Amino acid sequence: MSDNFTLSDDRPSEECGVVAISAPDQVASKLAFFAAYALQHRGQEAAGIAVADGRAVRLHKGQGLVSQVFKPSKLDPLVGPYAIAHTRYSTTGSNSERNVQPYVVETLEGPLGLAHNGNLVNADDLRNELLENGAGLQSSSDSEVLALMLAGAEGKSWEERLAKVMPRWTGAVSLVVITSNKILAARDPWGFRPLIYGKLPTAGWAVASETGALETIGCTDMTEVKPGELLVIEGNDLRRHQIIETKEPQARCTFEHIYFARPDAVWDDLSVHTARQSLGEELAREHPAEADVVIPVPDSSTPAAIGYARVLGVPYNEGFVKNRYIGRTFIEPTDELRKQGVALKFNTLSENLKGKRVVMVDDSIVRGTTSGQLVDLVRAAGAVEVHMRVTCPPIAHPCFFGVDMGSYEELIANKLGVPEINDHIGTDSLGFLSVERMMKALGRDDGYCNACFTGSYPVPVQLNLLTTKQRFDGVIE
Numbered sequence: 206m207s208d209n210f211t212l213s214d215d216r217p218s219e220e221c222g223v224v225a226i227s228a229p230d231q232v233a234s235k236l237a238f239f240a241a242y243a244l245q246h247r248g249q250e251a252a253g254i255a256v257a258d259g260r261a262v263r264l265h266k267g268q269g270l271v272s273q274v275f276k277p278s279k280l281d282p283l284v285g286p287y288a289i290a291h292t293r294y295s296t297t298g299s300n301s302e303r304n305v306q307p308y309v310v311e312t313l314e315g316p317l318g319l320a321h322n323g324n325l326v327n328a329d330d331l332r333n334e335l336l337e338n339g340a341g342l343q344s345s346s347d348s349e350v351l352a353l354m355l356a357g358a359e360g361k362s363w364e365e366r367l368a369k370v371m372p373r374w375t376g377a378v379s380l381v382v383i384t385s386n387k388i389l390a391a392r393d394p395w396g397f398r399p400l401i402y403g404k405l406p407t408a409g410w411a412v413a414s415e416t417g418a419l420e421t422i423g424c425t426d427m428t429e430v431k432p433g434e435l436l437v438i439e440g441n442d443l444r445r446h447q448i449i450e451t452k453e454p455q456a457r458c459t460f461e462h463i464y465f466a467r468p469d470a471v472w473d474d475l476s477v478h479t480a481r482q483s484l485g486e487e488l489a490r491e492h493p494a495e496a497d498v499v500i501p502v503p504d505s506s507t508p509a510a511i512g513y514a515r516v517l518g519v520p521y522n523e524g525f526v527k528n529r530y531i532g533r534t535f536i537e538p539t540d541e542l543r544k545q546g547v548a549l550k551f552n553t554l555s556e557n558l559k560g561k562r563v564v565m566v567d568d569s570i571v572r573g574t575t576s577g578q579l580v581d582l583v584r585a586a587g588a589v590e591v592h593m594r595v596t597c598p599p600i601a602h603p604c605f606f607g608v609d610m611g612s613y614e615e616l617i618a619n620k621l622g623v624p625e626i627n628d629h630i631g632t633d634s635l636g637f638l639s640v641e642r643m644m645k646a647l648g649r650d651d652g653y654c655n656a657c658f659t660g661s662y663p664v665p666v667q668l669n670l671l672t673t674k675q676r677f678d679g680v681i682e
């Protein structure tokens with residue numbers, strides 16, 4: 206028997222996914238399509254592919270999933286050995302057609318296309334500077350700011366121009382660029398967002414936000430683009446340049462391990478699946494519970510629940526069945542749409558819950574809008590106790606680096622302490638993994654951004670990005 210319930214979503218929303226291909230002996234757009242398809246979880250609002258054939262750059266983009274935007278009739282005309290692709294979730298800039306990436310502009314040096322993952326915290330200053338210099342902006346996205354700055358930069362080559370403008374970009378930038386005859390890829394010096402490259406099976410190279418996308422198109426020899434590094438790829442030739450000194454400490458986004466990345470991803474030499482199991486194990490040591498069964502909130506919490514159950518010697522089982530055809534859970538970008546939309550659907554497996562003391566493992570609590578509903582579902586299925594364990598610390602601060610977690614006002618951990626959240630969602634007990642234990646589980650002392658937990662931002666955040674409360678509190682340096 207199962208109970209049926211639909212929920213709106215309460216997850217941090219994805220950033221974006223980027224891909225770049227240099228495939229001298231293949232149709233690059235097809236490879237870009239399949240790699241972007243493998244990154245669909247990083248953004249489901251829009252998709253685009255730009256290709257180059259040595260002379261022109263051609264582009265198709267639109268709103269929707271990769272498979273909706275790219276029918277054969279749209280993909281087939283995109284011919285050439287170079288391609289970049291993007292899957293989008295809007296963080297800066299509204300979810301409108303004009304904000305869909307890649308951006309392609311004509312310059313004195315020929316066509317230029319750009320797509321990026323991340324968020325600039327000084328975008329407003331840079332935008333104003335462009336406007337004062339007479340540039341016409343078509344969108345509200347900071348990706349257009351990047352493209353226009355690069356288009357107007359001085360230098361003898363695109364790599365020189367990128368090296369000139371990149372130090373002016375403060376924040377998270379994992380970037381792919383296409384010109385008529387080459388690919389560039391670069392990562393900000395803090396290393397907020399992942400960017401990996403690998404060797405294509407016959408000839409050429411591919412770059413993508415996650416290793417899973419590269420594996421999908423047969424890549425080997427996968428290597429992380431270093432923070433501050435620029436790759437220049439022409440045909441089968443790949444050159445690496447450290448164009449900005451790596452900032453110390455680095456600021457990789459911890460949420461890639463907690464939730465965002467596919468479990469088959471490897472980032473910072475860590476298997477994401479293994480990292481999630483370790484987070485669950487550490488959670489069990491920090492917040493054990495007397496229980497009969499440990500269940501995950503599927504899908505991203507599954508490895509952590511396995512790790513939690515293993516340490517305590519309590520059986521792991523499924524408690525929820527997710528409707529997998531709905532896809533990932535954060536299709537709508539605005540609160541209004543979130544309220545209207547049915548983003549998620551769970552059934553419970555009451556045979557695994559009835560009469561049992563249940564530990565429910567989840568990866569995060571953001572706004573606190575769905576945890577209570579999940580707890581109600583588990584109780585309705587017959588659980589006698591429900592204990593919730595969360596594989597990260599309370600999220601009490603917004604992200605300014607490309608992850609939509611909501612504002613201070615929306616974050617439940619900014620308003621309530623753990624005992625109050627426990628009351629609010631109706632659990633018998635509630636435990637969050639501490640920052641220290643989280644980093645211990647990842648086996649890292651530093652090199653990660655944990656600002657959404659600690660409020661300690663790795664780069665100064667521009668005041669006009671902040672909410673009223675932040676301005677008054679002056680919490681950002």
Ligand code: SF4
Binds near residue numbers: 458460605656657658
């Ligand atoms: S603030 Fe949080 S979500 Fe944003 S980059 Fe830092 S760790 Fe990631």
